Amino acid sequence: MSSSRASVGTGRPPRPASTGLRRSMATVCVSGTLDDKIAAAAGAGFDGIELFENDLVVTPWTPAEVRARCADVGLTIDLYQPFRDFEAVPPAALTANLARAEHKFDVMAELGVDTMLVCSSVAPTAIDDDELAAEQLALLADRAHARGIRIAYEALAWGRHVSTWDHSWRIVARADHPALGLCLDSFHVLSREVGPAGIAEITPGKIFFLQLADAPRLSMDVLQWSRHHRLFPGQGSFDLTDFVHRVLATGYTGPLSLEVFNDVFRQADPARAAVDAMRSLVTLEDSLRPSEVPATGVRRLPAAPPLSGHAFSEFAVDGESGPALRAALRGLGFAHTGQHRSKPVELWEQAACRVVLNSAVTRPQTPGTAAVSAFALTTADPHRSRVRAEALLAPVLPRVRGARESDLAAVAAPDGTSVFFSRDDDWRADFLPTGEEFSGAAGLTVTDHLGLAQPFDHFDEAGLFYRSVLGLARLTTEEYAAPFGLMRSRAFTTPDRTVRLALTAALLRRGEWAPAVVDPQHVAFATADIFGTASAVDRLGGTTLPVPDNYYADLVARFALPTDLVERLRRYGILYDRDQHGGELLHLYTPVYGGRVFFEIVQRIGGYDGCGEANAPVRMAAHRHLRLSTS
């Protein structure tokens, strides 16, 4: 099906959907030196940047050159950040701090930036005296005002005496200076007990700057949490829609500015990270009430059309991996039902389970390997699905369409997989019937889920991509120990569960010692009777993954299952899981084909909703042992 692929992550992406709100990104969000960061922000369509002092200090460009360079690519510098440990100090320190500030005002004048971020002091010498803090900040604001500069005061969650937004607001209100206002950072607000409710009471115009970051809920020191684990909006657990709503309700009209400290993003390709950042902002804005965003000439994001299932999964194969996959599919009861009209592409089917084997994929691939090169989802409106994806900066893939062939819209996911949008089963008309039919004996009914290992740098990006582009919801998030290191998994789904995607990544990027399958991918098919299916697969000569006896001995101890059930599970190498509501999963796997791909058969009982992550370590070890025993 797919035959041309966009080069993901290179080239200028389409302009993002606009709402009229200004979008900014702190230079700390992405990796590189200042030239990399400016290029990345501009390339992703940001309007401005927050310039982090350290990025300026290490650049060979003068501040005036930085200003010109930003202007050249259409960026303003919206904030100079941060100035630290200023307020509530003894008189001698105040003099030194004001002198220090004047140096920074000089730099800001050259940069052409009019707002300076002052973080609440973390110095052990800071004095716990709001009146002193207000007085000294007013002095600073006086100096700033004379230079046409505004001071945005921000409560760090780990500030020495001022660590909550409401405390910082009391100080700013007390100082009552036109050049002194607040900087609100969603992390510092939402990581603390003081909720955002009172934001409505902030005097209109006194929020000078709004910084946005999401984060997972972690039980750890707030400073470490903030410095290592922030995420772009929509990737974590904070309710940023509510937060931004409250801030906009005060009349705030400044930029929505991302300030995300994240260990992975700090190492990753800045051009891609900036696109991820922009996607997060567009998605966040889309979640706001239309009345809250300026409506001048805006292009709202089209709503995600409802999805109703996995249409097909496509594997790229070659002369070596192709035969292995064909044999595997036959062993699972599939038949080769169709041959593409114009390409070396085969359709394999069993009920509504469809697999496409593509020998013409142009993507470079190690000889003998196979990969999930594409998957197609059934959508109520393929065109709208594609327009939404494009507005969310998904690279839209060009496609060569032959006569009488359907026009499947496709975009590239962060791991390079093509995602097709199809309405109904029109796409099947591209295949000429071979006359083969599947017998139905194996009883597979439909594709249950796809399991796709993600590139380390793009795990959170991929999650946001699928949520925002496809309109999926997060289903599960897990972290577990596997034989070759810790793993993360996160699954996404539709409300009716007809589409499920399970993403995985190693918790630490793999090193040289990695005997496991690198970046495995799999397609899971559903059955209503896994024992019937397993028995049919046996008769068909299909191969399933051997599971150690020790696993079953442990099952007996863990779940107190009836002995005869465990014996039946053991006989067919069926794994078992039970959720906290009593839902059960029975599932089995095939060996790995083409070095990377495999199939799974699942039977869900009683509303089991996950993807069997608890058994992933067993599967990984079994795959390795199988490889060792056959090599």
Added chain:
Amino acid sequence: MSSSRASVGTGRPPRPASTGLRRSMATVCVSGTLDDKIAAAAGAGFDGIELFENDLVVTPWTPAEVRARCADVGLTIDLYQPFRDFEAVPPAALTANLARAEHKFDVMAELGVDTMLVCSSVAPTAIDDDELAAEQLALLADRAHARGIRIAYEALAWGRHVSTWDHSWRIVARADHPALGLCLDSFHVLSREVGPAGIAEITPGKIFFLQLADAPRLSMDVLQWSRHHRLFPGQGSFDLTDFVHRVLATGYTGPLSLEVFNDVFRQADPARAAVDAMRSLVTLEDSLRPSEVPATGVRRLPAAPPLSGHAFSEFAVDGESGPALRAALRGLGFAHTGQHRSKPVELWEQAACRVVLNSAVTRPQTPGTAAVSAFALTTADPHRSRVRAEALLAPVLPRVRGARESDLAAVAAPDGTSVFFSRDDDWRADFLPTGEEFSGAAGLTVTDHLGLAQPFDHFDEAGLFYRSVLGLARLTTEEYAAPFGLMRSRAFTTPDRTVRLALTAALLRRGEWAPAVVDPQHVAFATADIFGTASAVDRLGGTTLPVPDNYYADLVARFALPTDLVERLRRYGILYDRDQHGGELLHLYTPVYGGRVFFEIVQRIGGYDGCGEANAPVRMAAHRHLRLSTS
């Protein structure tokens, strides 16, 4: 100098020095499936393993086969771990738990292991009732006793009701059952407020098992800290010598068993990780009082001989990187003073600063690159240094010695660098004088430190290696944000500061987007007058690294330095740092040569003791800009 290199990390290392204490390692310490782990533990010379249930569950070997396999390679199975959520439950749950335990006793009988670890319950349903816990544990001990099994009860630091060792001891004492004792885990003891002082009061014989783990002091949730950040003894901040001393004082004679959950070790080559683990135990035992360890036929570790300086640093060069380094050395005032008697190896000198350029290193190297292939330290007893290194499982390097050439003992460090031990300057006799002499104008006096980037998987291993093998002390540990990601650094030194090693590694393993120099290495030379040196380097036509003007503007604001001093620093591209005691560092860098190596010149004032880590991000950005501007 070095011409043959051991293959680091492969092959069976020498047997470690023995003290008569049994050494064990939990299978959770290292990566892989059970076969990898058993081979690793045996290869590193362990006497036994703790078998983690998950490792057994996923292995295709039966328990009897696991037992036989361990016996084949000389390992006993010392503990089966863990059994969870057993005690202080309602009666119905007790029946189920006892049934579960019987299943595990069956497995243990097959395995031939006589001690089961029972962790304090974390179940929300556990009842806070010591008497009930004691009673139920006694019941379990009864069942165990009948099977010849002992129960070792351990307080998890995050146990539901029992989270401190003294609490677990009160329960064990109350149960008063011969088959019920304690498992003490240094992490669970030392991570909590309840200190280890009271361990002396534990009834002799009631500590059934001792688990050892070190950890850095982190401000985070104790469960996450324990599961991700444990380290081998000597790599963290816990006083394990004192802890083990207290446990041995109760008459404990069981194994010293490592139980280390660490995200990196779980991914790294298990054979190497096990050697690292063994080195940590040998070092720990060496720190115990001789009276505390059984003395039957033991071979104590020879004491580390005093070191008195860096003798030389050796660079591997080729036809392209060699000329670049020669020019760089001349520019710094070095002269080519000696030519090796039998090899294409040059000696370059300036006062006591010695650099060796070796064109004959056999290690595979990308054409055009250079690397620090070896360094030599002056020791009071080279033979003893080598014997100690060997007893600590350092691979001893074979060496081809020509006529009239000195016999430098050498071992391989974890990053593959050769470490030579030399007494005085005997090794210089290997070089025939060229007649060239250095002028002395540049004023470099001695090698101040080496900066060596470490392979990601081996950062903590390297630190322990240098501390234990060379007898160095930890000087600094830093974590900082650099342009291409977060970095870790750790420096080690001698009491008199004549030897300093600064190790660095990225906090996350580098990915594809890594435009910085990968694994940079540098040699820093000391001067008593950096302005005089910089001026001389100018006259000699030497090249130093340009530092951005913005850096100096920031210096003025940060340190309130006199303008004329800042102007002089700026003129020569000299960086500045000041420590909290007022000590100052003035330092400058050269460009990168051979893709990887550079030199630094440092002037220490007023007892500055670090290695200028604060300026590392400036240096890294400057190196990148220089490369961009010259490419």
